[in-house]
Amino acid sequence: MEASSSFFFVILVLLASALSSANARVHEHQFVVQAHKVKRLCKTHNTITVNGQFPGPTLEINNGDTLVVKVTNKARYNVTIHWHGIRQMRTGWADGPEFVTQCPIRPGGSYTYRFTIQGQEGTLWWHAHSSWLRATVYGALIIRPREGDPYPFPKPKRETPILLGEWWDANPIDVVREATRTGAAPNVSDAYTINGQPGDLYKCSSQDTTVVPIDSGETNLLRVINAALNQPLFFTVANHKLTVVGADASYLKPFTTNVLMLGPGQTTDVLITGDQPSSRYYMAARAYQSAQNAPFDNTTTTAILQYRSAKTATSIKTVMPPLPAYNDTNTVTAFSRKFRSLGRPEVPTEIDENLFFTVGLGLNKCPPNFRKRRCQGPNGTRFTSSMNNVSFVLPRNVSILQAHHLGVPGVFTADFPASPPVKFDYTGNVSRSLWQPVRGTKVYKLKYGSRVQVVLQDTSIFTPENHPIHLHGYDFYILAEGFGNFNPKKDTAKFNLVDPPLRNTVAVPVRGWAVIRFVADNPGAWIMHCHLDVHINWGLAMVFLVENGVGKLQSLEAPPADLPLC
Template sequence: MESLKNHCLSMVFLVICSAALSLALPQVQRHQFVIQETPVKRLCKTQSSITVNGMLPGPTLEVRNGDTLEIEVVNKVRYNATIHWHGVRQMRTGWADGPEFVTQCPIRPGGSYTYRFTIQGQEGTLWWHAHSSWLRATVYGVIIIRPREGEAYPFPKPMRETAIVLGEWWNANPIDVVREATRTGSAPNNSDAYTINGQPGDLYKCSSQDTTIVPIDAGETNLLRVINAALNQPLFFTVANHNLTVVGADASYVKPFTTSVIMLDPGQTTDVLIKGDQPPARYYMAARAYQSAKNAPFDNTTTTAILEYKSAPCPAKKGINGPKPIMPPLPAYKDTNTVTAFSQSFRSLRKAEVPTDIDENLFFTVGLGLNNCPPNFPSSRCQGPNGTRFTASMNNVSFVLPQNFSLLQAHQQGIPGVFTTDFPGTPPLQFDYTGNVSQSLYQPITGTKLYKLKYGSRVQIVLQDTSINMPSSLQLHRSTTTFSGGCHHKQQAHLTTLTSCFLLPHDVSLPETVSSYHVHTLRPNQCNSAVVQAMEAPVDTVWSLVRRFDNPQAYKHFLKSCHVIVGDGNVGSLREVQVVSGLPAGSSTERLEILDDERHVLSFSVVGGDHRLRNYRSVTTLHASPNGKGTVAVESFVVDVPPGNTREDTCIFVDTIVRCNLQSLAQLAQNMAKTQNSFSP
């Protein structure tokens, strides 16, 4: 045993010297969000609004790619609440995503909940918001994700960075607005104003004093992080006399292009560079609606902020007439040509592989239907067209949220009666989606219906708007789903599958139930690999060693000690391991992602500590060898390629450690099996 340990240590030291992995360490940030009522004055009126920490917008989270966020949310209001981290890829932390009754039950009044997740492979701008009813009208804030320490933007470093958060404001309690719409079956009342960073701006009454000011100086190039936090309204955004160079969207870099106006659907973010290349003055930033639906009422007002040059003449003061900001032209409300030209300008910064072999081909029609008025409802509750009630649907199904268990909890715990899995993958009836639609198709069915996807499957989704009642533009929000990837040595569509990317011994084949766990999403600048180890020991014996999340040092001789710091050894637990001296790490904080005693699967990810490998994720599976007497262990991993290193260097480095661990596991398990056999009758 000792000779094996020394041999492996020697191998690792050689690899370390050749790879020269030098990394800045990711951080664990801890925050507290208190959801509370706060008096807020807008449009000449003070009202009690729901905020986080008394701020509107709420606190900005500034992190680096690879950092972990731990946020305790305390609910001190009379409504249920959750927080959704919009656009964050929840890599095996789906329970931290936040949609009420989808991934979690709501935080009840007086309760609290701690979200913990890691930013992995994303840089740019995202945002967070409440995901319970219409609380997000005022409960929202910015997430700024900068490159890792020592890495740079793929564009010239800006002199300043400013978040521009577009929102909506009601002179009423937004919860009451949506409840009234639900009661009457009609559309919700339009907002009374749009806002920039919580302020309506000069064009609204009682608002000039607090108009948002964005500083710039002649010759500067600054970064604006623009977010549409409005509930329902796509918005145009422009700056008078200035061009905008788009460099990112939704925490992904794009090939830069220049435009005078951008359009954002609700929930979208766009990063733009703006140059101080105009005469020093004050210029309006302005946003107003893009409305593609015909005959639909909308808020047609305009919100403004002011881009102010440092050397600009002083603004008007009491009794003094100063220069007014320059107002930009804005597209017409229904200017679809401008929107189309803008949308078609987006290009990936790097080549994106698209899967050609599709496992699931889905076709979803989306529309705003009408339900007939129930016989027991008075006319006051059926104020949609011709005495009906509005209801949205996909494939003629109007989704109903569960009331007692979240969908994720019901799935994980096998709770019956919460949802069904019969959501149709195609429309139940094909028709002319954009022509005159029979009113018999206006009324959808209701249900909590889901469509099951096999883990690792390649999915194509076609979205088709319909002219049922009111055709309009659509936006798809993919929560916690990612579509980037590749494969170590060989490029494979968007997902990497162990069996198609790595050569296994000729006598080893993976059961489908095992191979599915080794499907990894691979982002640019990552590598992945796998190690296979045969052992002359029963699966149960080997599993008794592997499953001990609290005792990895039993066979991982590069680890000196281990302490579980959060949890009791079940999924979600955190351990802190100390590494033997001489290796390129001092300690590592690791989270247990999967522990499946039935299928013999364990997965963990590195989330912190003094380690040199970022975004490391590992999956270990065990299955019986072909003769039924031994065990085949497979450990696959994904990890970032450090700056200055190649994928080959990185994979050789990690491969060596994993291989030594599995060799040690085999020797220990085989010795245990021999001991057990010697005591057998």
């Protein structure tokens, strides 16, 4: 009888698996990257967009589905597309960062990205991963549960992507090229946007302000994405509570808050209920700026949460919410500490690779062959940044993944340091002798299945700052965050091994640290970098090279036939 029951149980499991696979679908899309006229802040610009849309198309799929996107480049710049937060299990060729997993798609060329969603649900996004095209080339990527599976919270009446962006009244590529030429910091943006619109507080913007509908008594899901290029952002809605239920396509134990803080790259899913008098209420976002004395865009973008019954009441004054001060790190810390995974996650408790990475800025001395106009950083220097005193340099003739897969020598070295070459008071007064990093294309190799812990330590070199660190190809558990220098003897006791949040981007606190863990079960070349694009341009990045395991299912797939050539 017991054997018979076991047999039928196995049959049921196999049937469920077969039905689940049968429900999976293939979604095919065409992305055309090209210049399109976009008017913002009274001016019209030839802006690089996807399919003439700004922001770009929202992609909606289910867990288990396959996404196929053919990208055709009709712009005058090289381009790649990164599917931010997608695990890309064995499909590293589809990850997208230029010269890491692929050569860029040249003007006139095309490339088809193909990958399957495995075990992820919630809000992610896609964006260009080539120079500063990400300023306007981005869009939402929504992953719903498998057909028939519910959300772990009451089903919302409607869902609305809220994409927070950053706008320059100039060509962003020209902005970063000028900064590269001079060695100084790039010009800050002229506005922030919600779903591409700056909102009522900017000139020539009020008639196009984004309007988000809601009915009295209904509960809706806002999928908030920080797509800004260089700025962590606060987000709030006047007179309404926000119940956080997910982040980075992972579910959370719900908690209620008045304000969100998202670093660039991060996503947060929140429920909002129409429990206020029928009217119009501003959604608003503004900068969180942790670097002292650094210029930033100190403006506020708005959208309108509008009750349907108030639609015709044009005379109603829209309610404005309070927002934290731009340097309110206490609010950021309190918000971050509320994140807990839903259920019991499988946190690795044994560690094979215990790594310690410093992150921060630096200053390069002016090279002897450079004129003064090329060294306009502080005291005649050029800005730089680094991890463990290595300023990352992208290859130019072949990608790191191609070089690894084909055995091409001389493209990278496998000597990225597991800890800082010199130990120092990371968040104290740092000797000027440590301000200039070494340049290199260095990777850190991981064996398949390695259990990895990384301590990410901010530094006071030039200025401490909150750094949103994003790891491609993986989600990771954030075990703890704190301020000052990480002390393993004291701070290990603070680790949450019960229900830590699962993220793909961690905001390392200003003058502080964060500890993450993951299992290296996805072979390929995976860049880990600061998602402030000005910092990755300066070299705040490194690459994990995860080796193949045993057999086909633990090995990187073969490269696609249309993989772009350098």
